[in-house]
Amino acid sequence: MGKQQFRETDVAKKISHICFGVKSAEQMRQQAHLQVVSKSLYSQDSSHTPLAYGVLDHRMGTSEKDRPCESCGKNLADCLGHYGYLDLELPCFHIGYFKAIIGILQMICKTCSSIMLSKEERQVFLDHLRRPGLPYLHKRGLKKKISDKCRKRSVCLHCNAFNGPVKKCGLLKIVHEKYKTTKKVVDPVVSDFLQSFDLAIEHNKEMEALLSRAQENLNPLVVLNLFRRIPSEDIPLLLMNPEAGKPADLILTRLLVPPLCIRPSVVSDLKSGTNEDDLTMKLTEIIFLNDVIKKHRMSGAKTQMIIEDWDFLQLQCALYINSELSGIPLNMAPKKWTRGFVQRLKGKQGRFRGNLSGKRVDFSGRTVISPDPNLRIDEVAVPVHVAKILTYPEKVNKANIELMRKLVKNGPDVHPGANFIQQRHMQMKRFLKYGNREKMAQELKPGDMVERHMIDGDIVLFNRQPSLHKLSIMAHIVNHRLHSGGER
Structure with missing residues (x-):
């Protein structure tokens, strides 16, 4: 038995607010129905069944009409789908939060994780942030002020550790230039560090030029440990809500499947097999890389080898979320372009603009229009071609039965005519292109529904491009005497 949603009965509730946040690894595990571990999609036998604990396990829902979901037993139309999760062998940066991660690292000490502010400054900023109803722009301004103050300070007030600037370096890499100095007075910590290489420079002169570029590489594991150690009272100063998401949640340790x-397998008629969705293929690559890293760690491979695998895993996790990354090294660039989550949502063909705000619907048409001095101000001329396709369902009564009979006899090809008849108490529609129209016209009774062509005097909702909002839609009266524009 799958998880059941708990609903109280007969309780009226009012939604006070919606809070968007970052899911923690534990919340992902609670939401998911199973852990995905297998990189193979189907079992090797002849039945071609999806492998248990694989990316296509039917406990996560179904994408076939004849196979019910194994979690809730519902079919394709009724099952909403269930999530799975996969654990990453090594943590990775989330491409969407990469900027935010660098921003937090610039504000905290890279040794003890506390925020780089004095007690007085902290108190002032906290008092500001506790004001009720603080507007978004004000919060943004405060964040910039806090960030600037933290970046100016080079020595931590809690542990006296030396901190330098944090920068992005290449694709998904962060460096901490701890020992870089531009000031005339060199800090004792930096001078001690530079002096420790004196003996090495004597034996290798090339090292002297490289010494000024000494920096600390902040890989996801280091950053994750730093973020986990951030004191809870410092989190509001990073302008994060601890209840909606902690800094450590910005780094991927677990992925939701x-x-x-939403990623159906398409059965191909030409080749025996299936075409898998881009997301499914990306997930199998991530699981495969996970297994490779696990194997290398078990066998004690070279660190360089594991780091290369780790970089590749990071890239695949980034491409899974956003496949339009720039600056991918040639040796790691994917052979084929795929669609990530970001691509599914953004742009004209994306989920918001393509499927929610505007979508393909019935009973709508589009045509080229041109001005006409003979039309009234509230009229619109519609081409006959459009008028034959756009139908209006009219109920038959004593007053219009003769007109309806005439329209039924004309059928779908002659304007004004009708396309369908739906008889009273019947679910079935009858298409008027075929069958005896004379007989159908005689059998018309009050209460039947005739889907007739658009005729003069009908009122239509009409808008012009660019139709960016509902207010651009107006009601017009149809006029067919003038056929304006060509059909498109």
């Missing part, structure tokens, strides 16, 4: 219904 989306339900099967």
Whole structure:
């Protein structure tokens, strides 16, 4: 038995607010129905069944009409899908939060994780942030002020550790230039560090030029440990809500595997097999890389080898979320372009603009229009071609039965005519292109529904491009005497 949603009965509730946050690894585990561990999609036998604990396990929903979901037993139309999760062998940076991670690292000490502010400054900023109803722009301004103050300070007030600037270096790499000095007075910590290389420079002169570029590489594991140690009272100063998401949640240690219904497998008729969705293929690559890293760690491979695998895993996790990354090294660039989550949502063909705000619907048409001096101000001329396709369902009554009979006899090809009849108490529609229209016209009774062509005097909702909001839609009266524009 799958998880059941708990609902109280007969309780009226009012939504006070919606809070967006970052899911922690534990919340992902609670939301998921199973852990995905297998990189193979199907079992090797002849039945071609999806492998248990694989990316296509039917406990995460179904993408086939004839196979029910194994978690809730519902079919493709009713099952909403269930999530799975996969654990990453090594943590990775989330491409969407990469800027935010660098921003936090610039504000905290890279040794003890406390924020680089004095007690007085902290108190002033906290008092500001506790004001109720603080507007978004004000918060943004405060964040910039806090960030600037932290970046100016080079020595931590809690542990006296030396801190330098944090920068992005290449694709998904962060460096901490701890020993870089531009000031005339060199800090004792830096001078001690530079002096420790005196003996090495004597034996290798090339090292002297490289010494000024000494820096600390902040890999995801280091950053994760730093973020976990940030004191809870410092989190509001980073302008994060501890209840909606902690800094450590910005780094991926676990990935949610989306339900099967949003990444369906398409059965191919030409080749025996299936075409898998881009997301499914990316997930199998991530699981494969996970296994490679696990194997290398078990066998004690060279660190360089594991770091290369880790970089590749990071890239695949980034491409899974956003596949339009720039600056990918040639040796790591994918052979084929895929669609990530970001690509599914953004742009004209994305989920918001393509499927939610505007989408393909019935009973709508589009045509080229041109001005006409003979039309009234509230009229619109519609081409006959459009008028034959756009139908209006009219109920038959004593007053219009003769007109309806005439329209039914004309059928779908002659304007004004009708396309369908739906008889009273019947679910079935009858298409008027075929069958005996004369007989159908005689059998018309009050209460039947005739889907007739658009005729003069009908009122239509009409808008012009660019139709960016509902207010651009107006009602017009149809006029067919003038056929304006060509159909498109």
